[in-house]
Amino acid sequence: LMHLTRKLIEIRTMLLSIDQSDALKLPSIVVVGSQSSGKSSVLEAIVGHEFLPKGNNMVTRRPIELTLIHTPAENGKTPVEYGEFPGLGLGKMTNFADIQRTLTDLNLAVPSADAVSNDPIDLRIHSPNVPDLTLIDLPGYVQISSLDQPETLKEKIATLCDRYIREPNIILAVCAADVDLANSPALRASRKVDPLGLRTIGVITKMDLVPAEQGASILAGNRYPLHLGYVGVVAKSSGKKGKKDSTVVSTQRSENDYFGSHKDVFGSSSSLMVGTDTLRRRLMEVLESSMASSLHGITNAVQLELEEATYQFKVQYNDRRITAESYVAESMDALKLRFKEFTHQFRRPVIRAKLKGMLDDKVMDVLEQLYWLDKRAPELGTLGADPKLKPKDVEPYWRHKLEAASSLLTKSGVGRDSTLLVADGLRSLIDSIAAGEPFTFHPRASERLIQFSHMILRDRIGVTSDQVENCIKPYKYEIEVEPREWELGRERAIELFEKEVAMCETKLKEIRKKVGGGRRLGGLIGYVKTLEEKEKEKKTKQFENPDANEEPEQNPESYRYPPAQIMDARHAMLYGDRLSILKLRLLALKSKRCRAGPESDVLCPEAFLNVVADKLAYTSAMFINIELLDQFFYQFPREIDSRLLYDLDRREIVEFARENPVVRRHLDLQERKDKLEEVMKQLNSLSTLRADPQPAPRRH
Numbered sequence: 001l002m003h004l005t006r007k008l009i010e011i012r013t014m015l016l017s018i019d020q021s022d023a024l025k026l027p028s029i030v031v032v033g034s035q036s037s038g039k040s041s042v043l044e045a046i047v048g049h050e051f052l053p054k055g056n057n058m059v060t061r062r063p064i065e066l067t068l069i070h071t072p073a074e075n076g077k078t079p080v081e082y083g084e085f086p087g088l089g090l091g092k093m094t095n096f097a098d099i100q101r102t103l104t105d106l107n108l109a110v111p112s113a114d115a116v117s118n119d120p121i122d123l124r125i126h127s128p129n130v131p132d133l134t135l136i137d138l139p140g141y142v143q144i145s146s147l148d149q150p151e152t153l154k155e156k157i158a159t160l161c162d163r164y165i166r167e168p169n170i171i172l173a174v175c176a177a178d179v180d181l182a183n184s185p186a187l188r189a190s191r192k193v194d195p196l197g198l199r200t201i202g203v204i205t206k207m208d209l210v211p212a213e214q215g216a217s218i219l220a221g222n223r224y225p226l227h228l229g230y231v232g233v234v235a236k237s238s239g240k241k242g243k244k245d246s247t248v249v250s251t252q253r254s255e256n257d258y259f260g261s262h263k264d265v266f267g268s269s270s271s272l273m274v275g276t277d278t279l280r281r282r283l284m285e286v287l288e289s290s291m292a293s294s295l296h297g298i299t300n301a302v303q304l305e306l307e308e309a310t311y312q313f314k315v316q317y318n319d320r321r322i323t324a325e326s327y328v329a330e331s332m333d334a335l336k337l338r339f340k341e342f343t344h345q346f347r348r349p350v351i352r353a354k355l356k357g358m359l360d361d362k363v364m365d366v367l368e369q370l371y372w373l374d375k376r377a378p379e380l381g382t383l384g385a386d387p388k389l390k391p392k393d394v395e396p397y398w399r400h401k402l403e404a405a406s407s408l409l410t411k412s413g414v415g416r417d418s419t420l421l422v423a424d425g426l427r428s429l430i431d432s433i434a435a436g437e438p439f440t441f442h443p444r445a446s447e448r449l450i451q452f453s454h455m456i457l458r459d460r461i462g463v464t465s466d467q468v469e470n471c472i473k474p475y476k477y478e479i480e481v482e483p484r485e486w487e488l489g490r491e492r493a494i495e496l497f498e499k500e501v502a503m504c505e506t507k508l509k510e511i512r513k514k515v516g517g518g519r520r521l522g523g524l525i526g527y528v529k530t531l532e533e534k535e536k537e538k539k540t541k542q543f544e545n546p547d548a549n550e551e552p553e554q555n556p557e558s559y560r561y562p563p564a565q566i567m568d569a570r571h572a573m574l575y576g577d578r579l580s581i582l583k584l585r586l587l588a589l590k591s592k593r594c595r596a597g598p599e600s601d602v603l604c605p606e607a608f609l610n611v612v613a614d615k616l617a618y619t620s621a622m623f624i625n626i627e628l629l630d631q632f633f634y635q636f637p638r639e640i641d642s643r644l645l646y647d648l649d650r651r652e653i654v655e656f657a658r659e660n661p662v663v664r665r666h667l668d669l670q671e672r673k674d675k676l677e678e679v680m681k682q683l684n685s686l687s688t689l690r691a692d693p694q695p696a697p698r699r700h
């Protein structure tokens, strides 16, 4: 039968890991009693070591699930005694003072505002001197609330104990002999759930504190009968505090002394149960028979749960098994694939077109700055209209302008700007991947992904922009334009201008609509112009006569239009001006003179700059491709492996997989089914064990 208890204790532990509901519970012994009833002393006597937290203040704040595992001597060698906390990963503890300290720390970690916690501490003790038992130590019932304990404490502890003393557990009700049993909260609580005392064992401590006859009459249990009876113990060490285990040994001695000196009352002729050894044996018997009688019920319950889990697994997942590892690997592959799908956005022609777009804007800025705002701009048109005029005769003024324009463009920081443009594109691609499924479930992985890809980019940006800048350097000195390039540049400039014209016209139309029609806009513009005239006059006057007192402006007209509309009018004027110059330049670009070829560069700066922009875009794209894109595409998938995948240990892999709720549910059900199968297998092996006529050897 010993095998049975041991096996069932293992099974009980597995069942606890499957679920915490009462349906799948095997019995354990629950130790209840009021504070100072001697609960800790009894438990330590059973284990044979001092290991429970001590202190005046209530120190047991969390239930302790204490599993005792008997380790038999092998080949005459006594195995080492040790304890372990499976949940904490602290390893084997051979020093029971360490166990005591750990338990104290765990208890004190419960905030004192909460006072007690329902979360049990799992402690296993392996020893040749303990029987196979599971005991649950609960916080002691509080009799009188003290000042530094919350009001609700009493209630909280009672509720916690009520949860544990439910079926099928065995209740070990600890009462001190020198306190009237009528006042024992442990017995009172147990009677509520087990009125006949069928699963309650009474332990009477401090037998040495009452006359032997009085103690004996308590144990007889006439006043509060318990089916499983009472066991009397003396669990106090008479020895002084000192060497570690001497206390437990001397406890045993003082108990033996006490009952030995009262043989007349407690001797073998009486049917009374006394002593820690008796208690231990009694507990084993009771747990064994309780476990044995639970066996049938639990087997059925597990069978039912298993059938349900198997059915669900079939229906929901078609029996498809997954592992956390496979999920992680698949996610990484999907990530790489996803990234690859987008890389066509970074092929060279695409990049070149993007860079060209950026440079076109620069060209427009340069034109605006150097030509359109130039009062002499219309000259360009007249120069071009004169067929006798040779380009080499064109005024040095315009020659100089063209050189300035070209160098504004080539020295505008193309290396840096073009590199950043592409890097930003990559960055936002990564960001969008990191923000999508399945990374919505994995915020930390998503963050890491963003981090390391930005880091690769940061590393490359400097090198790349320097390289690009270096390679466009020749253009800063001389630009040769082939006739074919010229023609293309001219056509593209026309295209660009036509687009710009269309844009300006739309803007004007919008403004017209906004202010209420062309007539009104005309009125507005006229008004703004007179305002500007007046402003100019005032300035000249001030200039001529700076000492004159400024007269307060009495101009009711300035209230004729709301300021927003005046702004609109100013915008409209700007667009209008730009439109007229664009149209003029379009005519020039389409003229014979421009079509003539590169020698007309001074007269057609737009075509020329367009060619320059194209050359810059071509060269930039080439080197960005080599220095940035190729490098990034090479490194990125490798970094995924090294920073997202191989960086994870087993625990982190499971954690990662479980962040995805779909995967978590799948894994949960799969694990539940596996565990139930394992439990079922163990339970089935037990029934053959029980059928075994050979009695198992007694080991304790």
Ligand code: GDP
Binding pocket: 033, 034, 035, 036, 037, 038, 039, 040, 041, 042, 140, 205, 206, 207, 208, 209, 233, 234, 235, 236, 237
């Ligand atoms: P707990 O609060 O219920 O865990 O009680 P303890 O085990 O800490 O015991 C409370 C006090 O009673 C301690 O001072 C123990 O030394 C003392 N004590 C426990 N058992 C006995 C006993 O059998 N006889 C005597 N005389 N004192 C005991």
